[in-house]
Amino acid sequence: MQERLTKIGIFGPGDLAILEGIHRRTSTHPAGHLLQPENGAIENARIMLSGWAVRFRSLASGDRQIINFVLPGDCIGLYGALFERTDFGVELITDASFAEFPCAALMSAFHQSARLGAALCWMAAQDERMLEQQVFRLGALNATTRIAHLLVELQHRLLTAGIKPVEAMSMPITQKHIGEALGLSHVHVNRCCRKLKKLGLIEIGAHGLTLLEPGELRQLCDFEPKKGPSADRADPAHGDLAVNLG
Amino acid sequence: MQERLTKIGIFGPGDLAILEGIHRRTSTHPAGHLLQPENGAIENARIMLSGWAVRFRSLASGDRQIINFVLPGDCIGLYGALFERTDFGVELITDASFAEFPCAALMSAFHQSARLGAALCWMAAQDERMLEQQVFRLGALNATTRIAHLLVELQHRLLTAGIKPVEAMSMPITQKHIGEALGLSHVHVNRCCRKLKKLGLIEIGAHGLTLLEPGELRQLCDFEPKKGPSADRADPAHGDLAVNLG
């Protein structure tokens, strides 16, 4: 398991021992599994090791709003210790595996390693950035560019998580998922996807979409790749991280 | 200043000393002031003591998307130490005052008090919940209910921050702000507001909107008030906080 976490690049080798100390177990679940119900309690924080999932919230009408997609390296329930109940559910899109940690232990780990605390903060900050992006898409873009923006962000996050570039072009999501995430009807998503396909920017396969021209997609939706001096690094010790507390 | 922070209810008395130790200064700025440019660096984290502001992101077209509203008790730049540059700007809607802290010192404060660390985490978690709400609005609601939902959330947050109930009904924002936040044209916002006014749910004054029937507004947009055993408490020592690390 260590290999996985370090490969994802979130933790330094020194902190792994601490994390290992509070690590409870690794779990695997099949596609479609409801990992967490809406309005449930959170006992464990999880880091996704592999697979795809969605965080969502249901409406009285029976529709649901996908808050965001969960990819390898992402956290679920990081703040579990702070609230009695969640206001969202988590459902797996593909088979997926997770490292599980008791919430309370995770929070107290802050005090054992400044470096680890910074890493956890960094992950929380990433989470917040993701949501900001989602707000931006929903508020400021039209259907086609919204889809393009989402696809580009997913690819970007996959790359950041250490997924191989070729695989990071492949999105195992249905057009219905896209609609639920972007507030569009699946019919309209379909029309926009066909348009993108006609432009040669994406490919529509049996098991999801594939990005063909990420560069053109970025251009289309005016996606900002966050070019810092040494961007695209997931490790908080380098690149994005401005202050090292070690 | 202590009175303000404790009144807002985020910190316990024990932690105030630590926070006071790293507190740099209190600043005040006039309405319209650009507190933080897009793409700038963050040197200070700020806690808003009074006033209203927006966090926004600009588009090439000249429009801007308001990510969220900043109210008393909210943090800005909590993660400042973790990134070299922000991807959003902050502009004041009204005159406002802030407590300022060097980012790095704030992060290291985690290690001086578990209670304080939990409080900061709690604030970050609140931030994330806010964004989730915003995503929900933008993705799942139509124009009128979107506006109602926003107004109800703002009122709820004002109450949580310790603002007096009467004052928490009053929103010093323009219809343009609402449009920029909710991805609607100001013309359409106006039509929806008039509809809400005609229903007797809000009042449209010279300096913003006033909620007349929060209950009916909640019902209209199916707003969940997060009723836990002892909800509506801002202090992480009680209510929402499930685990106390002290």
Place this chain on the structure above:
DNA sequence: CGCTTCCTTGATTTATGTCAACGTGCGTGG
């Protein structure tokens, strides 16, 4: 006073949703 900002309203256009229908592939049970 003349400027600006904000609110307001009507007419028209555009983007997107809804409804309905059909095709495909795929798994399941007979």
Place this chain on the structure above:
DNA sequence: CCACGCACGTTGACATAAATCAAGGAAGCG
């Protein structure tokens, strides 16, 4: 093996929400 249902993609016709364009009014402010 086949028949069936089911989830997903696709397309067309139509309905509706919201944007855009245009114009004017009211309040604040130099």
